[in-house]
Structure formats: C-alpha cells, structure tokens
Amino acid sequence: MKNFDSFSSASRREFMRTLSLGLGATLVGSSALGGSLSWLEDASYGPASLEALQAGKQLGVALVGLGGYSAGQLAPALQQTKLCKLAGIVTGTPTKAAKWKQQYQIPDQNIYDYKTFDRIADNPAIDIIYIVLPVGLHAEYVERAARAGKHVICEKPMATSVADCRRMITAMQKAGKKFSIGYRLHFEPHNQEMMRLGQQKVYGPIKTMKADNGYHASNKSWRLDKELAGGGPLMDMGIYCVQGIVYTKGELPVSVTAKFGPKTDPELFKEVESSINWQMQFADGAVADCRTSYAENMNSLLRADATKGWMELQPAYGYGGLDGRTSQGPMNIENVPQQARQMDDFADCILNNKPTRVPGEMGLRDMQIIEAIYRAAQTGQKVSTKDVVAVLDKVSPKLKQ
Structure with a gap:
C-alpha cells in the first residue's frame, strides 16, 4: 500500500x-x-x-x-x-x-x-x-x-x-x-523479462534466488499501526520479494522458514516487526533467501542463479529507474509508465470481458504465503505452503517467443 x-x-x-x-x-x-x-x-x-x-x-x-x-x-x-x-x-x-x-x-x-x-x-x-x-x-x-x-x-x-x-x-x-x-x-518489462528467463529456463533450472527490499520507516506512518497495516515491512515491502520470487520461478513454494530481526527501536516498532528474513523452499530443491526491513535502506534486489547462468534486477521494484543484467550482459530494457500500462490493461480486460493477469485470487495467494512466513517466524518452525491457492504468474504474450 x-x-x-x-x-x-x-x-x-x-x-x-x-x-x-x-x-x-x-x-x-x-x-x-x-x-x-x-x-x-x-x-x-x-x-x-x-x-x-x-x-x-x-x-x-x-x-x-x-x-x-x-x-x-x-x-x-x-x-x-x-x-x-x-x-x-x-x-x-x-x-x-x-x-x-x-x-x-x-x-x-x-x-x-x-x-x-x-x-x-x-x-x-x-x-x-x-x-x-x-x-x-x-x-x-x-x-x-x-x-x-x-x-x-x-x-x-x-x-x-x-x-x-x-x-x-x-x-x-x-x-x-x-x-x-x-x-x-507485471506490466513492467524488466520484471517481465525475469518471468521469461526464469519460467522458460533460458539459463537452465533455477537453483537459488535472492530478494531484498526495505527502507527506514517514519515514526508518523500509519504503517506502524498493526490494525491499519496488518504487519510491518513484510506486508509493505516484502510482498514485492514474495511476488518476484514466485513469478521468476514460475512455481509456488512448498514451505517457508523465517526469523524476525532485532527491534532496533522498540518504541517505534511496538506493534509491527522492524525486519524479517525468510526462505522459500520449492519442490525441486531450489531455495529463495529474502529480506525486508523498516530499519535499513536496502538496494531492491531480485536475483536468480540457474545451472547455466544468472539474471538480476537492481533496482528491481521502483516506479522507475529499474535496471537488469544477466550472465550474458545488460538487459538494455527501457523503463515505461508502469501504472498507466497496469490500468490500461485492466480497462482492456473490462472492455473485452477477459480475465486480468493480477486477480484477487493472486492477492489471496500472496497473503497465504505472508501468513505462513509470519507463523514460521513466530514458531521457529518450517511451515508448509502446499495448500496455498495455485495462482501462477504467466509470461506476457509478447514475451513468449
């Protein structure tokens, strides 16, 4: 939000x-x-x-x-x-x-x-x-x-x-x-390219992934109110990492483990976590290590290492200025008006009576994963995600070939 x-x-x-x-x-x-x-x-x-x-x-x-x-x-x-x-x-x-x-x-x-x-x-x-x-x-x-x-x-x-x-x-x-x-x-070409490279296994099967996203939160922000925000940086910034890992891998995790970071300012973070690290495990043995924080300015990162190469976005999640590279060199992709494309796509779905690429079921899916991450951090146990709604992110039609 x-x-x-x-x-x-x-x-x-x-x-x-x-x-x-x-x-x-x-x-x-x-x-x-x-x-x-x-x-x-x-x-x-x-x-x-x-x-x-x-x-x-x-x-x-x-x-x-x-x-x-x-x-x-x-x-x-x-x-x-x-x-x-x-x-x-x-x-x-x-x-x-x-x-x-x-x-x-x-x-x-x-x-x-x-x-x-x-x-x-x-x-x-x-x-x-x-x-x-x-x-x-x-x-x-x-x-x-x-x-x-x-x-x-x-x-x-x-x-x-x-x-x-x-x-x-x-x-x-x-x-x-x-x-x-x-x-x-989902309407931004750098992230669409990560979907294509990962889902089509251009560099072979993905083995490990990383995703980071965080910043220093203000003590006047509604984001620190549990009732209004629902949680801390995992809800606000970490959701980009959850999304990025799933749409790059093209699969849902089967389990997660997690650990809360230390509360650097207990008064500021009375109601929500200040930071959290988690790992998403996949059925084929691949793992994704993720971090998010309200106490640290992080370089927004989305990276995947595969058997025959790697791909990376850094910055990965901003409104502009995104940049990507692979083991073969720079992506050289133009930044675009993300929100305009997003809203025009939804209008197109309405006008042509077709499903949106980012439906409510996808939001439900991500909230199920987030709740599993919170349970893992609270209990110190690995938590299964096998019952998460099976909504997968598909490569844009323009990127299939």
Missing part, C-alpha cells in the same frame, strides 16, 4: 475522525487521448479496446484516497492512459478536494467523501474504483465498491488477513464485476 490521504498518525481514531468530514457529491473528469494506436497494438489488446479508442471513449476511474501514491503516481499515470481516465476522487480532506478539482477539472458533483462514497453506485461515469487506502480498510471499501456495482483495483497487499481476502473475492464475484490487485510490476 501507499501513502494515505490525510493520514499522518498511527491512530485509527484520528483517521476515523478524518473520515467524518463531509463533502457530498459525485464524479467525472477528462484526460487527453493523444497518441496513436501503437500502444494498444503492441500490448495485444482486444478489438473492443481498439474500437473504444477510435471512438474516443474511456472508462472512468475514481481514486479512493489521495495520498502520495495517488498524487504522485496514479493521477499522473491517468493522464497517459488510453483506455481509462481520471473521472473522480474520494477524499476526507476538503483542501485536497479543492486542489484536485482545480488541477484535474473535476466538477463538484463528481467528488465524494467517505460518508457519501456509496452514492457512487448512481454514477454511470465511474466504471472502475481504485482503492488506495491503508490495508486495514481494503476489505471494507472493496465490499462497498462491489455493492455499488463497480469494477475494482485494490492496492497491495490485498488485505490484512486471508479471511478478508476471501470476503473481498466473494463480494466481487457476487457483484459480477472484475477485480484486480495493483501489482504494477
């Missing part, structure tokens, strides 16, 4: 007071179409998407929560998308509503707060609701979005528990709407 709209304290009570702020209203916005059809053709999008583009039609997206990720990444990305556009906002902060209204030409009747959120059901201009809230609120707002009859993208991690993940999937299935998790790196 990312920074949350108007939440600067680890107090849920303060957050709930923020939710009580009233604005009222509904949604709609605009973004320039621009460009040619090459974006869609290169992405192998369906015929309905090409028709929509030619007709100048875009699906409307409402961002729920206007924190750093919405402001710094998603809203700008929605100015680059071809199949969808920023059509509205949901915020508990009137000053942010006013700023976004002016910046993105969002009319008053197209702005909601958290009390009026459910009225979005009556707004045909909104097709997709993108949940960008603290993790502890994901389940509630996905269920409300489902009742409103909207398609949903939910930021990662999907929820604070496996039980909540199942509730969310059931709600979206009952609504008959598409449901996607914000796993942007």
